[in-house]
Amino acid sequence: MKIKGPKEFWAGLMFIAFGLFFLVWAVLNYQMGSAVRMGPAYFPSVLGGLLAVIGAFVLIDAFVEVGPKVPRFHFRPLIMILLGCVAFAYTLKPLGLVGATALLVFIGAFGGNEFKLREVAILYVVLVIFSVLVFVKGLTLPFPIWPAFME
Amino acid sequence: MRQFLACVVLLAAAGGAAAQAWPAKPIRLIAPYAAGGPIDISARLLAPKLQQALGQPVLVENRPGAGGNIGADFVAKSAPDGYTLVIGAIATHAINPWLFAAMPYDPIRDFRPVALIVQVPNVLVVNNELPARSVKDLIALAKARPGKLDFASGSTGSTGHLAGEMFKLMTGTYMVHIPYKGAAPAVTDLMAGRVHLMFDNLASALPNVKAGKVRALAVTTRQRSGFLPELPTLDEAGLKGFEMTTWWGVMAPAKTPDAVVQRLNAEIFKALELADVKERLRAMGSETPAVRTPQAFSAFVASELKTYGELVKRSGAKPD
Amino acid sequence: MDIFANLALGFGVALTPFNLLMCLIGVLLGTLIGVLPGVGPVATIAMLLPITFNLNPIAALIMLAGIYYGAQYGGSTTAILVNLPGESSSVVTCLDGYQMARQGRAGPALATAALGSFFAGCIATLIVAMFAPPLAEVALKFGPAEYFSLMVLGLVAAVVLAHGSLLKAIAMVILGLLLGLIGTDVNSGVLRFAFGISELADGIGFVTVAMGMFGLAEIIANLEHQGTREVFTKKVTHLWPTKEDWKRIWAPILRGTFLGSALGILPGGGALLASFGAYTLEKKVSKYSREFGKGAIEGVAAPESANNAGAQTSFIPLLTLGIPSNAVMALMIGAMMIQGIAPGPQVMTERPQLFWGMIASMWVGNLMLVVLNLPLIGMWIKLLTVPYRILYPSILVFMAIGVFSLSNNPFDVLLMGLFGLLGYVCVKLECEPAPMILGFILGPLMEENLRRAMLLSRGDPLTFIQKPISAGFIIASVILLVIIALPQLRKKRAEVFVEEV
Numbered sequence: 001m002k003i004k005g006p007k008e009f010w011a012g013l014m015f016i017a018f019g020l021f022f023l024v025w026a027v028l029n030y031q032m033g034s035a036v037r038m039g040p041a042y043f044p045s046v047l048g049g050l051l052a053v054i055g056a057f058v059l060i061d062a063f064v065e066v067g068p069k070v071p072r073f074h075f076r077p078l079i080m081i082l083l084g085c086v087a088f089a090y091t092l093k094p095l096g097l098v099g100a101t102a103l104l105v106f107i108g109a110f111g112g113n114e115f116k117l118r119e120v121a122i123l124y125v126v127l128v129i130f131s132v133l134v135f136v137k138g139l140t141l142p143f144p145i146w147p148a149f150m151e
Numbered sequence: 152m153r154q155f156l157a158c159v160v161l162l163a164a165a166g167g168a169a170a171q172a173w174p175a176k177p178i179r180l181i182a183p184y185a186a187g188g189p190i191d192i193s194a195r196l197l198a199p200k201l202q203q204a205l206g207q208p209v210l211v212e213n214r215p216g217a218g219g220n221i222g223a224d225f226v227a228k229s230a231p232d233g234y235t236l237v238i239g240a241i242a243t244h245a246i247n248p249w250l251f252a253a254m255p256y257d258p259i260r261d262f263r264p265v266a267l268i269v270q271v272p273n274v275l276v277v278n279n280e281l282p283a284r285s286v287k288d289l290i291a292l293a294k295a296r297p298g299k300l301d302f303a304s305g306s307t308g309s310t311g312h313l314a315g316e317m318f319k320l321m322t323g324t325y326m327v328h329i330p331y332k333g334a335a336p337a338v339t340d341l342m343a344g345r346v347h348l349m350f351d352n353l354a355s356a357l358p359n360v361k362a363g364k365v366r367a368l369a370v371t372t373r374q375r376s377g378f379l380p381e382l383p384t385l386d387e388a389g390l391k392g393f394e395m396t397t398w399w400g401v402m403a404p405a406k407t408p409d410a411v412v413q414r415l416n417a418e419i420f421k422a423l424e425l426a427d428v429k430e431r432l433r434a435m436g437s438e439t440p441a442v443r444t445p446q447a448f449s450a451f452v453a454s455e456l457k458t459y460g461e462l463v464k465r466s467g468a469k470p471d
Numbered sequence: 472m473d474i475f476a477n478l479a480l481g482f483g484v485a486l487t488p489f490n491l492l493m494c495l496i497g498v499l500l501g502t503l504i505g506v507l508p509g510v511g512p513v514a515t516i517a518m519l520l521p522i523t524f525n526l527n528p529i530a531a532l533i534m535l536a537g538i539y540y541g542a543q544y545g546g547s548t549t550a551i552l553v554n555l556p557g558e559s560s561s562v563v564t565c566l567d568g569y570q571m572a573r574q575g576r577a578g579p580a581l582a583t584a585a586l587g588s589f590f591a592g593c594i595a596t597l598i599v600a601m602f603a604p605p606l607a608e609v610a611l612k613f614g615p616a617e618y619f620s621l622m623v624l625g626l627v628a629a630v631v632l633a634h635g636s637l638l639k640a641i642a643m644v645i646l647g648l649l650l651g652l653i654g655t656d657v658n659s660g661v662l663r664f665a666f667g668i669s670e671l672a673d674g675i676g677f678v679t680v681a682m683g684m685f686g687l688a689e690i691i692a693n694l695e696h697q698g699t700r701e702v703f704t705k706k707v708t709h710l711w712p713t714k715e716d717w718k719r720i721w722a723p724i725l726r727g728t729f730l731g732s733a734l735g736i737l738p739g740g741g742a743l744l745a746s747f748g749a750y751t752l753e754k755k756v757s758k759y760s761r762e763f764g765k766g767a768i769e770g771v772a773a774p775e776s777a778n779n780a781g782a783q784t785s786f787i788p789l790l791t792l793g794i795p796s797n798a799v800m801a802l803m804i805g806a807m808m809i810q811g812i813a814p815g816p817q818v819m820t821e822r823p824q825l826f827w828g829m830i831a832s833m834w835v836g837n838l839m840l841v842v843l844n845l846p847l848i849g850m851w852i853k854l855l856t857v858p859y860r861i862l863y864p865s866i867l868v869f870m871a872i873g874v875f876s877l878s879n880n881p882f883d884v885l886l887m888g889l890f891g892l893l894g895y896v897c898v899k900l901e902c903e904p905a906p907m908i909l910g911f912i913l914g915p916l917m918e919e920n921l922r923r924a925m926l927l928s929r930g931d932p933l934t935f936i937q938k939p940i941s942a943g944f945i946i947a948s949v950i951l952l953v954i955i956a957l958p959q960l961r962k963k964r965a966e967v968f969v970e971e972v
Contacts, residue, residue, distance in 0.1 A: 008636075011900040015642045022649045022664070030661055036930030040656040040663055043918040044649060051645040058638050070899055077694035078895060081687060081867065082888040088871045089884030101868055108864045112694055123861055127868050134503075139510060140518055141876050142179075142212045185798075186517025192805055195521045213517075215878050217672030218655070224669070250660055255669065301927060307660035329926055332657050332919060335801065339738065339794050343611040345927060354808060358793050358815030431524065434811045 005067025008058050015055025023048030080111025096144040097136065101128050173233050173411050177208040180401070181237040183222025185215045189354070189435050190399050193269055194238050196431055197401075200422035201415075218308075219243040220255060227261035231404040233411035239264065240399035241310060245455040249463035250308045258456055263407050264448035266419040267400035269437040272372040273314050274356045275385065276365045277348040278341055286369050286388035289348070293324035300326040303337035303346040310397045311337075313459065314350035314371055316466030321390045341365055352397055353378060354436030371395040377438060398440070398455075400448060412445050474601055481600075481827030485835050490533050490828070493526070497534035498836050501541020502843065505548065508555040508686065508866070509678055509873015512542040516802045520809065528810035529825050533832040535806055536786070539799050540592070540833070543782050544840050547584045547775055551577060552851055553866055555686045557873075559677050559743050560778035562908050563750045565685055566632065567763060567770030574766050577855055578710035581848045583720055583768055584775040585841050591728040591776035592837035595783035598732050599790075600830050604819070606736050606784075607791035613737055615924035616934050620944035621737070622917040625744045627948045628751040629909040630955055634764035637955070640906045643897075647910025648917065650675065657919045670882040679883050680911055682870050683890025684897070684904040690863050691895050710848055712768070720772040723753050727776035735781030738788045738796035747909055749777035755954070783833055790818055790826060 003009045026041040026048060033039025084107035092100040105124040109115055135141045180198055182191040191213060198209040214222035219242050226237035244258040256262075275286070283289040293300050304311035307330045319326060329346050331337035334355050340346045342364050350371065357378060360367045369385045370376050373394050385393035401419055403412060422428055423439060432439075442451045484490060500519075504510045516535050523531035543558060550561040551568035564584065571580040598606075613621075626644055633640035653664045654674025665671040712720065727749040734745040753773040754763045763770050788794040793815030795801035807814045812822065819826045854862075874887045894904055928934035936942045 007900050008639075011639055011642075011902055014896070014900065014902075015646065018646055018649065025664060030656075030663060031659075034930070035932070036925055038658070038922045038925060040659050040661040043921070044652050044663065047645055047649050047652075051642060051649065054638060054642045054645065058636075058642060061636075061638065068901075073895075073899065074691075074695035077691045078892070081691050081694070082891060084867060085687070085871055085884050085888045085891070088868075089875060089881035092875060092881065097872075104868055104871055105864045108867045109860070111691075112860050112863070114860055119861070120864070123864060127865055131868060131872060134507070135510075135872055135876070139504070139515065141510075141872075142210055142879060143872075143876075186514055186802075188801075188805070191517065192520060192809060196524070196809075199521065212879060214880070215673065216880075217669045220672070221669055221878075221880075252662075253667070307658060327926065329923060330658050331923070332915075333801075335795050336738065339611065339792070340614060342792070343614060345614045358813035358817065361813070362816040364792075364816060427524070430811065431809050434808050 003062055005062040005065050006070045007062075007067050008065070009062035010070060012055050012057075012059030012062055015058060016052050017055075019048045019050070019052030019055055021048070023052065077111040080107055084108035084111070092143060094148050096146045096148070096150075097131055098128055098145060099147045101131060173408075173414070174205050174207040176234060177210055178205070178233070179235050180209055180211050181222045181226050181235065182211055182213050183215065183219035183225075183237060183240075183243060184213070186213045189269075189271075190238050190240060193399070193432065193435070196428055197268065197419065197422055200425060200428060201418055204418040204421065218247050218251070220247055220251065223258075223262075224255040226402070226404055227256035229404050231263075231406040231408075233403060233407050233415070235404065236265070236415075237262075237402050238268075238399050239402035239452075241397055241455065241459075242308075244402075244452050245459045246308055246310075246313070246463065248456065249460050259453060261405050262402045262452075263405050263412055263445065264452050265401040265403055265412050265445055266416045267398060267440045267442045267448045267451065268419065268423060269400070269432060269435065270396045270398045270440045271436045272353050272370045272376050272396055273310055273350045274353050274360070274370050274376075274379070274382070275314075275318075275348065275368045276341065276351050276356050276360065277368060278344045278346070279364070279366055280344050281347050281366075283368070284366075286383070286385060286390070289368060290322045290324060290389075293322065293326055297325045298327060300324075300348065301329050301346040302326050303329045303331055303341055303349040305334035305337055306330055306332065308463070310395060311350040311352070313462050313466060314395050315348075317393065317395065317462055318350075318385075318390070320462075320465060321393060338365075350395075352436060354434075357436065378436065400440075416443075416445050477823065477827045478600055478831060480823060481829075481831030482835075484529060484824050484828030485533065485831035490530055490832065491835065493530045493534040494537050494832050494836050495839055497537020498541035498544075498839050498843065501538040501543075502545040502548075502840070504538070505542035505545020505557060507545075507873060508549055508557045508682060508870050510876060511557060511678065512539050513798045513802060514876060515542075516799060516806070520802070520806055523806055524809060528807070528812055529828050531806060531810060532803065532825065532829055533836075535803060536829060536833060537836045539803075540779065540782050540836060541840060543779055544585065544588060544844060547588070547778075548581060548844075548851060551580045551584065551771070552855060553686070553862075554689045555866070555870070556681045556908075557678065558778075559681070559908075559912055560746045560774070560781070562681060562685075562905055563632070563746045563774040564771060564778075566750070566905055567765070567767050569689075570764070570766035571768065571771065572855065576766065576768075577852050578848055579712040579716055579768060580771050581851060582710065582712055582845065583716070583772045585844045585848070587720065587724045587727065587772045587776040588779035589837050589841040590724055591731060591780035592783055592840075593834060594728050595732045595735070595780040596830060596834045596837070599783060599787055599833070600827075603787050603791050606787050609736055610738055610788045610792060610794065612940060614938075615920040615927060616938050616941045617944070618737075619917060619920040619924055620935055620941040620948070621744070622913050622920065624944045624948045624951070625747060625913060626910060626917075627951050627955070628744075628748055629906045631751040631754055632747065632905040632909065633903040635901050635903060639902050643902050643904070643907040644910040647907035647912075648914035650680070650907075651911040651914025652918060654915075657915070658922050668882070670878075670880060674915065675886060675911075676877055676883065677908075677912060678877060679874055679887050680890050681908060682874055683887040683892075684894035684908065686866065686870055687887065687891025688894025688898055688904070690866065691891065692898050693859065694863070710852065716768050719759070719768055723749075723757070723769040723773035724776045726752060726756075727773035728780045731777030731780030732784045734777075735784030735796075736787050738785075738794050738800075743781075743797075743912060745781035746774035746778040749773040779837075786829070786833070789814060790829070791816060793818075 026044040030041035031039035088104035223243040229235035546558040550564040554569040556562040731745040785796040
C-alpha cells in the first residue's frame with residue numbers, strides 16, 4: 001500500500017485520534033444514560049464514534065486518490081508566536097502591561113524573517129502607549145501598567 | 152514569657168496600625184461571575200459608594216468560571232489584608248460544595264463573611280393553561296398525574312432546581328426536572344406551555360406575572376414579598392417551613408483583621424441605605440436583608456450550607 | 472396608520488440632541504471595540520453599566536444598543552482586513568472578505584459590508600417597527616425540538632462553507648461539536664473533558680477559538696511564506712465597488728437581509744445562524760459559486776447584511792417578551808432592570824417613548840455608522856500598506872490583550888495558543904476552520920436541545936417529525952444534503968485529473 005494523498009492521510013489520522021479520544025474518554029468517565037434521559041456520555045460518544053468513522057474514510061481516501069504533499073512546517077514562526085503569547089499571558093500580572101507587551105512584541109518579532117532592533121523597539125513603545133491609553137485608561141480593563149515591584 | 156508578651160504586644164500594635172492605615176491602596180472586589188449579571192451589577196453599584204467612603208479606589212474585577220468557584224477560590228487564597236474581597240453567593244458558598252466533586256476551597260474555613268447585600272425570593276409560577284389556581288390545586292394535580300408535570304430551572308443545582316426538589320420532597324409528588332441554560336429560555340418554554348411550572352427568581356418573574364403571561368402561585372420566602380403582597384408564601388400554603396432565597400454578599404479571606412471587617416460592614420450598610428442604591432437593588436427584586444452583622448452573616452452561611460447539603464443529597468442532584 | 476404616529480414619536484425621542492449624542496457615543500465606542508479583536512460588546516456594555524445608572528433610561532439604552540450594532544460593524548472590519556473574527560457572526564465574512572483584502576480589494580469589501588449592513592439595518596428596523604408583536608409569537612413557537620432541527624439544518628449548511636473536501640468538512644464540523652461540549656454539562660452538571668482544569672468548567676470561549684484558529688494560524692502561515700519585508704497586499708486598486716460589483720451584490724444583500732431578519736427573531740442561536748445561512752444560500756444560488764472562498768464579493772455582501780439584520784430583529788424578543796436572545800441582550804435586560812424598567816410585554820404599552828425611541832435610534836445609529844465608516848475605509852486600507860513585520864506584532868498585542876480580558880485569566884491566552892497550533896496544522900492539512908467554528912458554537916446548543924426535547928417527549932424521537940416546524944427543518948436538511956452531496960460525488964473523478972496536472 002502506498003500513501004497517495006499525504007494530506008488526507010494525516011488529516012484522517014488526526015480525526016480518528018480526536019474521535020477515539022472523545023469516545024473513549026466519555027465512555028470511561030461519564031454515564032451513558034438512555035435515549036430518554038441521555039447521560040453526559042451519550043452525545044460525545046456518538047459524535048466521537050462518528051468522527052472516527054469519517055476519519056477512517058478520509059484515511060482510505062489517502063490510499064485511493066492522489067493528493068498534494070503536506071507543505072513543510074516552519075517551526076521558527078510557530079514557536080516564537082506561541083511562546084510570545086504565553087509569555088504575555090503569564091507575565092501580565094507580575095510585570096504589568098509594560099513588561100508583558102515587551103516580551104510579546106520582541107519574542108513575536110523574532111519569529112519573523114527579519115529582526116531590526118531599533119524598529120521593534122519603536123513599535124513596542126508605540127504599542128504600549130496605545131494599549132495603556134485605550135485598554136487601561138479608556139476601556140478601564142483591570143490590568144496593571146507597571147511591574148508589581150515598581151509600584 | 153516576657154519576650155512572648157512583648158511579641159504579642161508588638162503584633163497587636165502592628166495589627167492595629169495596619170487596620171488604622173487600612174485602606175492604604177486600591178481594593179479589589181472580585182465578582183466571580185460574568186459581567187452584567189445581577190451579582191456583577193450589585194458589585195458595580197456598591198463599588199463607587201465604598202470608594203467614596205473609604206477614600207481608595209474600589210475596583211470590580213470579574214473572574215467568572217466553574218459556577219463562581221474560580222473567583223471565590225482566588226479570594227480564598229489571597230492575602231487576608233482587606234484588599235481583596237469577593238461577592239460570595241448561595242452558589243459558591245452553599246450549593247457548589249455539594250455539587251462539585253473537587254472543591255478548591257472550604258466555604259466556611261477559608262472566608263470571613265462581611266456583609267449580606269442581597270436576598271431575592273423565588274416565585275412559583277405556572278403556565279396559564281395549567282388548571283391550577285393555588286398551591287393546593289398544583290399538589291393535587293401533580294398527585295393525579297405523577298411524572299407528567301415538568302418543572303423547568305435555569306440550571307442543574309440552581310435554587311430554582313433545588314426549590315423544585317424540595318417541593319417534591321415535601322409534597323411527595325413526582326415531577327420531571329428540565330434544566331435549561333439560564334432562566335430566560337426556561338421562561339420562554341414556560342410561557343409557551345412546553346413546561347408546566349418553574350421556581351423563578353422574583354426579578355425575572357415579576358414582569359411576566361404582571362403582564363399575565365404566567366400565573367404566580369406562591370413565594371418561597373417565609374414572609375410575603377412587598378412586590379406581590381397578595382401572593383401567599385409556600386409556608387402559608389401548607390408546606391410548613393419551606394424557605395428559600397437567593398442571596399449574595401461581600402466576603403473576605405479568612406483571617407482578615409476584625410477592624411477591617413467591621414469597618415467594611417459599616418460602610419457597606421451605609422451604602423445600602425443610600426436612596427439610589429436601595430432603589431436599584433429593589434429593582435432587582437431584593438429587599439434589605441435582615442442579616443446585618445458579620446457574625447450573623449457567618450452563622451447564616453453555615454446554616455445555608457447545611458440546608459443545601461441535605462437537599463442536594465436527597466434530591467439526587469449530585470453529578471457523577 | 473398607527474405606525475407612522477408611533478415612528479414619529481420615536482424619532483421625536485431619538486432626535487433630541489442629547490439622545491443623538493448618546494447614540495453617536497454608542498456607535499463610536501461600538502466601532503472601536505468591534506475593530507479591536509477580543510474586546511467584545513458584552514464586556515464593554517458590562518463595564519459601562521455603572522455609568523448608565525445616572526443617565527435617563529432612554530438615553531442609556533440608546534447608547535448601549537449603539538455599542539451593540541456598532542460592534543457588529545467594526546467586527547467585520549477586522550475580519551476583512553486581518554482575518555480576525557471578533558464576533559461569531561463575522562466568521563463567515565473572513566472567508567471571502569479576507570481573500571478580497573489579499574487581492575487588494577479591501578476597499579470594495581469594506582464598502583460592501585458597510586452598505587449591505589446599512590440597507591439591512593434599515594429594512595430590519597422597519598420590520599421591528601411594523602411587526603414586532605406578531606413576530607414575537609414566532610419565538611414562542613420554537614421549543615427544543617424545533618431548535619434542534621434548525622441546528623441540524625445549520626450544520627448541514629456549514630458543510631457548504633468549505634470549498635475543499637466534503638468529507639473533511641463534515642469531520643471538522645463534528646470536531647467543532649465535540650470541542651464545544653467541553654465544560655459543564657447543562658443537564659447533569661457534570662464537568663466533561665475538563666481534565667481537572669477549573670478554567671474549562673464553563674467551556675472554551677468562542678473568541679479564544681476564533682482568534683487561535685483564524686488569527687494566530689494566519690499570522691504563522693504568513694510569516695513562513697513571505698519575506699516580512701513585503702507589504703501585506705500587493706496593490707490597492709480602488710476604494711469603491713465597481714459597476715460590476717454593484718450588479719453582483721444587490722441580490723445577495725436583499726436575500727441576506729430577509730434571511731437575517733427572519734432568523735434574528737429566534738432567541739438561542741438564531742441570529743448566529745443568519746450569517747452562515749446567508750453565505751450558504753449565496754454559494755448555492757450564485758453563478759459565481761466557484762469563486763466563493765477565493766474572494767467573491769457576494770460572500771461578503773450576504774452574510775454582512777444578514778448579520779446586521781439579525782442584530783436588529785433580535786431586539787424583538789427582548790422588547791416584546793423580555794427574552795434575551797444573546798449575551799448582549801441579557802445585559803440590556805440588566806440595564807433596563809437597573810433603571811427600574813421590567814423588560815417584557817408591557818414595555819411597549821407602558822413606555823411607548825422608550826420602545827419607539829429605541830427603534831428610531833437604531834435607524835439613526837445605522838445611518839451614523841455608514842457615514843462614519845465609509846470615510847474610514849481609506850484609513851483602514853492605508854493600514855494594510857504598513858509592512859507586515861510591523862503589522863503582525865501589533866495584531867498579536869491586541870489579540871493577547873483582548874483574549875486575556877475575557878476573564879482576566881492567562882489560561883485563555885494559553886488556549887488561544889493551542890488553537891493557533893491546531894489551526895496551523897489544519898492549514899497544512901487543508902482542513903478548513905469555518906465549519907469547525909460553526910460546529911463549535913452549535914455543539915452545546917444542539918446537545919442541550921436534543922436532550923431537552925427527548926426529556927419532554929419522554930424519549931420519543933418522533934417528536935422531531937410530529938411538530939410541523941421541526942419536520943420542515945428536517946426535510947430541508949435532507950434536501951440540502953442531497954444537493955450538496957450529488958455534485959460532489961459526480962465531480963470526484965474529474966478532480967483527480969485536475970490535481971494530477
